[in-house]
Amino acid sequence: MPFSFLRSSVLAIAALVPAWVLAAPPAVTGISPAGVQAGKSVTVSFVGAAGEPVPQVWFSRPGITLAPTDKPKEWTLTAAPDCPPGIVWIRFFNDEGASDLRPVFVGTLPEIAEVEPNNTNAQAQKVEALPVVVNGVLHKGGEVDAFSVTLEAGQTLTASVESHRSLGTPMDGVLQIATPDGFVLVQNDDDRGNDPQLTFTATRPGPYLVRAFAFPADPNSTINYAGGEGYIYRLLLTTGPVIDHTVPLAVASPTPAPLAPVRTGIAPDAAPLTPVLIDETAILPAAEPSTLLAHRLPLVSHATPIEAAPAEPNTPQLLTVPMSLTGHVSAPGEVDRYRFAGKKGESLRLAVDARRFDSPLDAVLRLFGPDGKLIKEQDDDGRRSYDIDFNQSLPADGEYRLEVTDRFRHGGPRYAYLLTAEPTVPDFDLNVDTNRWTLKAGTPLEIPVTIARRAGFKDEIVFEVEGLPADAEVTLAETKSQAMGDSAKSVKLKIETKRTTPLNVPLKIIGKAGDRRRVADGPISGVSDRITALWLTIVKGS
Incomplete structure (x- = not known):
């Protein structure tokens, strides 16, 4: 489900640098660690360049801030105590341009950092208390991160990696649980997309190793374990229940009904959870471990029944x-x-x-x-x-x-x-092939918009762009999208400006046909999510 545009964008304004510094747009492709516990702060670094001058920051929802420190490559990520859990999308921008969106998690569990060296069985990092989220990086090829947890006989450990499916990393992770001397007891690969998850019940008391390593998500000719600064992960470790999914798997809109969490591991009865809608995106206020990406739950306006045992055998x-x-x-x-x-x-x-x-x-x-x-x-x-x-x-x-x-x-x-x-029902959807553009003053910018007409939708569609400054003009290469011809499947929005000062603005591209109002969404690099909060940077002309 796309994340929607926020009427009141949340901006964190960073300090300016001298004008003589060589300017460059932000090119942040990852944030490490990729999350923070609600009510806490953590020092983060970036994969890629923050750009010059020091960028400002936009967030997809409120309750989180990111501010520079006195060290050039370190920033402070803070989540308010009441910040709802889940993914927050972050965009960096300055007068030269904007980065792609990058995700961070707001969590409810304690979080710790992976500490190097922990690449051999003997160097395994001891995890003192569970549940916990370990924020780590597989820094180089061949690296294996090892952690030591102590279990009682009969105790069940769930270990789950969050990386490729939601952070968009190049990592195809593998998890192992092993004895202290390295004998592998259980291994998992590709449980949730390319991210591994496993559940293990201890047969004896004592320490066990949890080991994480990876192959490249896009296979290549190497046969070694993969690594690099972008191989960022979050490792959940818990001996309690973990929310796997909910019943129903759809959120009633506009007034959400309670959802029953379905847990793995030791799963006692638990009270239903009522989702919170933040700009048409579901947030699940769960205070316990969860691997569910609640923002992907669809919003529906019809009934959401649950499978029931038949009253009679073989009666559907x-x-x-x-x-x-x-x-x-x-x-x-x-x-x-x-x-x-x-x-x-x-x-x-x-x-x-x-x-x-x-x-x-x-x-x-x-x-x-x-x-x-x-x-x-x-x-x-x-x-x-x-x-x-x-x-x-x-x-x-x-x-x-x-x-x-x-x-x-x-x-x-x-x-x-x-x-x-x-x-x-005859209807239409709109999408674009990126989530950000740069407009140079005096040079027109063309934005292709793809139109998917469904169930024989034949009405004209009129387009508009929300969020543009008053001195920008919008024209269409085609005046309208008709049911037949080339404009039925795509149009080109042309944006021009004579503005002489730089500007960054969030945009919404909207198509209207009668009482229907649809908003275009664009892709986010590395993940399947799409977003309607698009972005335009206006720079000086040459």
Whole structure:
């Protein structure tokens, strides 16, 4: 789900440097450590250059600050005590340009820093208390970071790395739990995308090693472990429960209903959590360990039922469309069955989301008609997606059946999914291929906007740009986006200015058609998230 533009952008104003310093735009590609506990401060450094003059900082939501120190390469990251947990996107900018967005986590657990040297079994860094988040870096190729934790017999340890899926690092991590002399007891790779997670129950009391290393997320010809300044990670270590996902897996909007957290490890009954919406993004106020990226929970305005055991064997659960149902393929080979009433000619959007929430389910969805015959079986929405999303016209009046299962007949308590069935409605989406631009005074800037028209949407779309200064003018290469022709799929916004002083402004690109108002989103480097808080830097002309 895209992070939205904040009406009141949060700016941290940094000190100026003398005008004679060679100017350069910020080129920050990572922040280490990549998080801070709410109510605390931590000293951070950057991967890449902060730029000259010293940049200012924009945050996707309030409650967090980042300020320079008296040391050129160190800044202080602070989260307010009431800052909600989760990802905050940060952008650095100065008069020369702006960086891409970089994420930091606001957490609720104690956090410590990895301390070198800890690259051999004998050098393992002792972790004194759990739960904790360890902020580390695999500084160079061949590096293995080792940590020592003490467990009682029968105690269960969960270790989970956060790196590639949310921080956008080049790291394909591996986790091991080993004996003090290095005998590997359990290993995991690629549990949540490229990030590893494992659960281990101690058979004897005493110290155990937790070891982290990585391969490059984009494979190359090397056969050594990978590392570098960008191999930043957050390692969660806990002997208690960890929030894996919620039931439902969708957030009711505009008034969120409580969500029941589903935990791994030792999971006693717990009170439901009510999400907080911050500018159309869900924040889950959980005070305990969690691996759920709550900002990826979709907002929906229809019913969010939960899978129920059938009243009678082999009787599919009755659904009322529209709805988004949360279910689980709870055991290997399980097939979940549902039924709904449909009318001839009715067009429905049918979707199954699982990997979106880091569920291991490789979903298969089957649709059967009133005559019991298979209408469609769908697996994977594309080459890089294991989830499902398609439109289907119903051929007759009657009762239809849906089946959800795993492609390889796997199953378990983490195999959660969100099944959506809703009428297809003509509509449109907008996107751009970057989240920031630089406009030189006196030279026009063209911004291509891609238009995805859905379910036969044929209305004209009128565009506008919010956030521009009064002395900037916006024109369209095409006056309108029509249903036919080249402008149906894309338009070019042309922005010009005669401004003589530099300026940085957040932007929203908006398309309007009747009562529909859609905001364009752009990609964030290294992650699957997209954002509607776009950015424009105006620089002096040559």
